Amino acid sequence: MSNQAPTPLVLGTQSFESRLILGTGKFSSVDTMIKAVNASKTQLVTVALKRFNKDRAEDDLFAPLSSLPSVTIMPNTSGARTAEEAFNAALLGRELTGSAFVKVEIHPNPHHLMPDPIETHEACKRLVKENFIVMPYMPADPVLAKRLEDLGCASVMPLGSAIGSGQGLSTQALLELIIRDSSIPVIVDAGLRAPSEAAAAMELGCDAVLVNSAIAVAANPSAMAEAFAGAVDVGLNARHAGLMSRHTRAQPSSPLTSFLSDTPQS
Amino acid sequence: MMNLTVNGDLFEHSGPPSLPSLLTALDAQPDQVAVMLNNDIITKDNYSTVRLSENDTLEIMMLVGGGSAS
Numbered sequence: 001m002s003n004q005a006p007t008p009l010v011l012g013t014q015s016f017e018s019r020l021i022l023g024t025g026k027f028s029s030v031d032t033m034i035k036a037v038n039a040s041k042t043q044l045v046t047v048a049l050k051r052f053n054k055d056r057a058e059d060d061l062f063a064p065l066s067s068l069p070s071v072t073i074m075p076n077t078s079g080a081r082t083a084e085e086a087f088n089a090a091l092l093g094r095e096l097t098g099s100a101f102v103k104v105e106i107h108p109n110p111h112h113l114m115p116d117p118i119e120t121h122e123a124c125k126r127l128v129k130e131n132f133i134v135m136p137y138m139p140a141d142p143v144l145a146k147r148l149e150d151l152g153c154a155s156v157m158p159l160g161s162a163i164g165s166g167q168g169l170s171t172q173a174l175l176e177l178i179i180r181d182s183s184i185p186v187i188v189d190a191g192l193r194a195p196s197e198a199a200a201a202m203e204l205g206c207d208a209v210l211v212n213s214a215i216a217v218a219a220n221p222s223a224m225a226e227a228f229a230g231a232v233d234v235g236l237n238a239r240h241a242g243l244m245s246r247h248t249r250a251q252p253s254s255p256l257t258s259f260l261s262d263t264p265q266s
Numbered sequence: 267m268m269n270l271t272v273n274g275d276l277f278e279h280s281g282p283p284s285l286p287s288l289l290t291a292l293d294a295q296p297d298q299v300a301v302m303l304n305n306d307i308i309t310k311d312n313y314s315t316v317r318l319s320e321n322d323t324l325e326i327m328m329l330v331g332g333g334s335a336s
Contacts, residue, residue, distance in 0.1 A: 023333015033331060048332025049300075051273040051325065054293045061329045062298060078332050091307045092300040092327045212333030 009185060009208055011044075012100065012133030012154040014072065018043045019202070020232045021074075021187065023212025027221060030059045036215055037071060040225035046074045046103045046210070049089055049096070062097060074101035074135065081108040083122035090127050102127060103157070103189075104136040113163040117144050121151070128152040137189050140171035145178045145186075155184050157210060160201065161191030164213045168197040172204065179205040195224075195231030202235025203243060271323040283318040292326065299326050 008015040022042045027033035037045055047061055065073055075093025080086035083106065090102040104127065106120050107113045120136050121144070127134045133154045138144055140158040148156050158178055161167030168191060169175065179186050185207035192198055198209045211228055218224035268279045272292070281287035285308065289296050301308045302325040308316055318324075 024331040025333045027331055030331075046333055047329045049327045050330045050332075052292070052294050052299050052328045053273070058328065058330055060295070060298050061331060075329070076332060088302065088305075088307075088325075089327075092302065092325075093329075095300040095307055095309060096298075096327070096329055210333065216333075 011135070011185060014133070016043045016072075016208075018229070018232075019208040019236060020198070020229050021046065021189075021208055021210040022215065022225070023210060024048075024061065024065070025212055026216035030061060030064055032221055033061075033216070034064050034068070036221040036225040037065070037068065039222040040215070040229050042225075042229075043070050044072050044074055044101070046076045046212075047093075047097075048076055048078045049093055050079065066097075072101060073097045073099045074103050075099060076103035076105050076137075077123070078105045080106050080123075081116075081119075082106065083119040083126065086119070086123040087126050090123075090132060091130075094132070100131065101133045101135065104134060107163075115139055115159070117141065120144075121147060124148055124151050124153050135187070140174035140178065142174060142177040142181060145182060149182060149184050153184065155187050155207070156182060157187045157189035159190040160188045160197065163190045165191050166193030166214065167191050168193055169200055169204070172200075175201070175204060175206070195227045198228050199231040199235035199238070202232055203238050205239065208232075268318065268320055270318065270321070273324070273326055279318070285313045285316050285318065288318060288324070289313075289326075294326060294328075299328050301326050 009019050018041050020040055020042050021044045022040055024033050024045055024047050075097055077086035077089040080089050086104055086106050104123050106116045108116050115138050124134050124136050128151050135155045135157055136148050137157045145156045161170040187208040188201045188206050189210040192211050193214050201209050215221050215224045270277045270279050279288055281291055304323055
């Protein structure tokens, strides 16, 4: 999907002007999160599900998020370790929010949080059949990306680096392969630390980025959300402007002949 | 008294065998939770008609902040 004209991001049946998707975890308060969502101008946010516990009351997220008219809520299946758990989480998320969007996220190992490709594929297959707009978080694997596209997923969301690691685009070479072959939007999900990395992802040809930790744990989350929004625009504009090719050797940008000497330089 | 498994824990429910009664006993706001009863999703419009039975297993979920395993 690289080099396309500046058109909206289309996911399933819905169009988005913003190409920055926000995660809602790790913020110090619901109020701080809502302010960051507003500052980012995002139109798509992801939320998690957890077991209700009356002894550990949590602030309700749905009411404040659903009061933002331009924001679509995308429940995720974070915490699921199998396709079955993710499938049930998706149904519960849809029941809670009324949203057809689901971010499929299955990572069985809390040490590295790498997505399970086999369970992810199985969950996506079932959820597409249930008419969800399916957005899988996935390893940066070009073969899996095509398999998920073939299932009818609305996008693929390969990781830039491990969740919450802030290691940026450590999978860049693989992301380039995914972008080159994908007919559905490619969204970098996880690992971004700095707005410059979001700009780099967009320059590379990504269609959007999903950011959570980098904004939520910033000293000033709203300011960082605004910075990421600007970086996404900058990166997209740069891509549309047409980046110069890389060369293995120097290429002069001014003529090197007939200057003070008549001897041409090679 | 009815023995239920709620979110993996045993719960003795003393009220009527209805979902609204259980949610009240748990201090859960009906519009802030989604419920699975013995592996089936209970849609909001079925809350008042569903009947709970001894040894039923329920999962009661709510939304929380999260992007990726936070």
